[in-house]
Amino acid sequence: MKQDKSERIFDIRDIRVTFDTPDGAVEAVRGVDMHVNAGETVAVVGESGSGKSQIMMAAMGLLANNGAVSGSVTYRGQELIGLPRGKLNKIRGARITMIFQEPMTSLDPLYTIERQICEPIRVHGGLSPSAARRKALELLKLVHIPDPERRLKSYPHELSGGQRQRVMIAMALANDPDLLIADEPTTALDVTIQAEILGLLAELQKKLGMAILFITHDLGIVEAFADRVYVMQKGLVVETGGTADIFERPSEDYTKMLLAAEPEGHKPPVGADRPILLDADGVSVTFHMKGGFFSGQGFEVKAVQNVGLRLRAGQTIGIVGESGSGKSTLGRALLQLLPSEGRVVYQGTPIQGFDRAAMRPYRRNLQMVFQDPYGSLSPRMTVGEIITEGLLVHEPSLSGREREKRAIKALEEVGLDPGTRNRFPHEFSGGQRQRIAIARAVILKPTVIVLDEPTSALDRSVQKQIIALLRDIQEAYDLSFVFISHDLAVVKALSDYAIVMKSGRVVEEGPTGEVFDNPQSDYTKDLMEAAFNLKRVLNRQAVARA
Amino acid sequence: MLGYAVRRLLGAIPTLFLVITFSFFLMRVAPGGPFDRERTLEAKVLENLNRVFHLDRPIWEQYFYYLGNLARGDLGPSFIYRDFSVQQLLGNGLPVSIQLGGTALLIALLIGSLLGTIAALRQNSWVDYSVIATATFGITVPNFVVAPLLSLIFGVWLSLLPAGGWNSPGSMVLPVVTLALPQIAIIARLIRGSTIEALRSDHVRTARAYGLPTRMVVVVHALRAACLPVISYLGPAAAALLTGSVVVETIFGLPGIGRYFVQGALNRDYTLVMGTVIIIAVFVVVFNLIVDLLYAALDPRVRYD
Incomplete structure (x- = not known):
């Protein structure tokens, strides 16, 4: 028809x-x-x-x-x-x-999935409850939801994102x-x-x-x-x-x-003679889900299992993986922002297990930039205050005038007008806020920055600018990055070494070119194809159906 | 779910124990005693009274004596109302307080939800603004102003309703209205806010996009979600309402238990205060449990096991 x-x-x-x-x-x-x-x-x-x-x-x-x-x-x-x-x-x-x-x-x-699928069926088609239910079941089969009988009785929070979208399609x-x-x-x-x-x-x-x-x-x-x-x-x-x-x-x-605006370029690998800044071995993170006072046993989630990496000066290690793969948790564990096991050494000092006070002298060298440019900047502080806050802790002897000078310089470095330093974060666009977050990290002259999905909330054209900025400051200060992202194109453009994670484990790692162009594991192959050759995946699916 | 309820009630025992212990000793820290009057009693009489009520024993002994009685379900004699035990006083007063508070709560829920929903659906219209203005007024005017005013207008001037006392069904009207007014205002504001939020939510947009009739969108998809914050407010509110209000009971001359708390404390009627504290604590515990169970019944994401 x-x-x-x-x-x-x-x-x-x-x-x-x-x-x-x-x-x-x-x-x-x-x-x-x-x-x-x-x-x-x-x-x-x-x-x-x-x-x-x-x-x-x-x-x-x-x-x-x-x-x-x-x-x-x-x-x-x-x-x-x-x-x-x-x-x-x-x-x-x-x-x-x-x-x-x-x-x-x-x-x-x-409400249950059944109720939500049946509502429009009944309103528009005038079907009886049992006929609507049969139709709903048929639809769930049509969108290939596993175990559709049981899924009718499920609530949305019991389904994964992909399954929920299948329900919407149904x-x-x-x-x-x-x-x-x-x-x-x-x-x-x-x-x-x-x-x-x-x-x-x-x-x-x-x-x-x-x-x-x-x-x-x-x-x-x-x-x-x-x-x-x-x-x-x-x-x-x-x-x-x-x-x-x-x-x-x-x-x-x-x-x-x-x-x-698709991210492009690639980063040449750093020489084996460059010093190792961050050396991690067997890093594991387990979340203990506590049971209630009377409700007995809790359970454990192994978010990161036995992951190691060696970050050299000037290097960018890209960590890719889908949601729930443990890549962000790994980033936080490296910086001792959450309890973990294993061994992390920063420039010869084992920092594994350091508490807040013990980590403080290292914090200025080990900075972090987060995904959400809206949530990670305090809305009640001016941009100048935000980016110089770290200086108050790490260089308390600086005069106000000197801090101001540094703020102006940092803003210039990230391509923002220093005249805007007395404004508040909400007056800036997403890309500009991410620049502010980067300025806040760079002003402390760190050696390592962990970037957790820094470009994921941004449009491609803005992403491209942020990528260029990260390249520039890396070159200018010989910075090392751990770049965490689900966006393979960005990782491909920025990193010289890539680690692919799935369910808390490393599936594959190696120089970026090799991992991206010649993936070995089936999972990495699927990932690369879905990201870079969607057309081929769709064609193959069509052929498989026919 | 049943197991959860039982566990919660068992968990309430240490809570109650702490409340009792804390109140017991706190009250004894306050200067004075139950038999201090303007005219001091004869030393011999005071000594006899103290012996009869065990007040001559060391305080820890009195404490264990009280706990022992409590364990047998005995709240002890009132120190001031000489011929009554605390059980009798509370047993007579509590039904009155529950009747008043319960009626006020029901009325507040009905009217408050209705007003709040209407205001949310007509957001930023004159209907909305008048509901909000009235609600703000209802919250800010204290009950010791409302109660005498109502009593004066409807009881004295218009002679429509009893100005006070507890002898006819009509006696309930003015106290219930006084109790309900601020609750109506609070509930209306809560429902308005949560309904507006629910109407803006993505799943309500989905319901609209699928051509569901407006009534269904509002009632089925927005209001159920909008009820949740109100329910968590209702726990402590119900406990407070059902255990009586000292202002309303005093002004309308009602035999509830609200006034015992204040009077008992002023008179150093130790056992009566303890009895009232225990009743209030039990109500708070029970109503919070009911709220949590209701929450789980309404929201499938909340699970207790």
Whole structure:
């Protein structure tokens, strides 16, 4: 059915979305035209703040209370903007369905999977409870959830992120929709799970024939998945066309910039003659989950098991792995930020097991930068105060004027205007905040910085700038990095030695070039393919199905 | 779940023991005694009284004597209300306090949740603002102002309801209203806040995106989540309400147990104060347990085993 690919089913004309904020009206979408034909896959790509999600929210009547929309959105000729809610509710959830980015929060934590899948089935299809239940079970089978009978009775928190997204897809397919709007559905997932979910979507589209409108910031997904692309920037569509055309012959500067924003370059290995700064052996971290006072036995989680590394001056060791692999825990254990076993030696001094006081003299040499540029800077301190705070501890004799000088220098080094040092963190963008976090570490003139997913919350183009910055300061100060990331492209560009972790253990390690270009273990092979060659993974999945 | 409840109740025994011990000795630190009056008693009489009530023994002996009696379920005689045991006083007063407090709590829950939900659904409209303004007023005006005012208006001027006393069903109305008003205000504010948050949550967006009717979105997906913070407030609030209010009981002349606590403390009626402390402590423990069990019933992520 619905296979006439020339039929326009979803047509967006001159849509504008404005938000009324305390700082005045903000135009998030500034006049966009877009359409989707029956059965095709269209991608809307853009960086955060480009307005790509807000178009869909506006079309589906899901804008926040302070949002206003003008323009026209039609579904098979019917205008959706301004449609009374009762009529809109006949379309959304039935003819047009959505899946969202956050698989953790998009399902109601208080109800079973069965109840949540059955609700739209019953509301739109008028099925009896038992018929709805049968349908829900069928859908869970369709999205390949293992043990579907049991999963119907599960609550969302009992499922993994990938499984929750499968449940969302099941909900989306329940009423045999014409159009599925997928808003960054795989962004919160690990790359291998992402490949599975995308493969599932491709399979279901082939089987059921619905059109897919895919919103993403990830060009790898667009290339592997979409027929046509809209490129958005600051509330406008800047370029549109067939996926192959856009990737081969981008005409707009912004598109070219996006395409070029994939991290590139590589780091030559450091010589074996460079001194070893950080030497770790047999590092293990076990979390003891305590039982309650009366509830008896607790249990243990072995987060890191027997991991070793040797970090030389000027070296960057990349630690990659999916969520739960123990890579962040390892980083913290190296810096003695949590209790661990094993042996960690910093420049000849065994620091393993040092408490806070004993570690203090070493802290300035062993710095850390965290993932979340929003959460890791105190919102009540100025940027100047934040970056000089460490100096108060480690160089208490410095005069205020001298600290100020250092702050100015550190801000200049990370490419920020020193004139902004009396502002507060919320006045800065994500990329700028990450620069502030780096300045806070660099000002102490450390020798080793552990970077825990420092670029993961940033857009690709901003990521690229941070990578360049890290390269520059590494060179300028002969710094050594332990670079923790799930983002293989970034690790490939920045590190000269790579360690792949899974379930707390090292699966593979070696010089970056070897690990990335010639992986030995099956796990690393899967990981690399899912990250760098999504298209091939999807094709193979398609062949396996046929 | 049952095992958890039993374990929690067993765990409450050391808590109660600590409360009893602490209150017992703290009270004895306060200067004066139960038989100190403006006109001092004759030395011989005082000595006799002290002997009868074991006050002539060393304090640790009195403590173990009290614990021994308590273990047999005996709260001892009141030192001031000579013909009554503490059991009798509390046994007569507690039903009155529970009746008043329980009714007030139910009314507060119903009206408070309703107002809070309406305000949340009409956020930033005049309905919302008037609910918030009224609620703020209800929280800030103290009950020793509300109680005499209600008594004066409805009891004395309009003669619609008894101005005080405890002899007809109508006697309950004004005290219950006085007790309920601040609770209505607090609950309305809590429900409003948590409902607004729930309405903004991702899973409510999902429910809307799937075309569920608004009533279903609000009742099924937003309100259940919004109840959770209110329930944790209700534990201590219920314990406080059910054990009586000294202000309301005094102003309306009600025979509840709230006034015993203050009167007993002022009179150094040691046994009566201890009895009241134990009742309040038991209520707090029990209601906190009920809250935790309710929480687990409403939120599948909470598990006790």
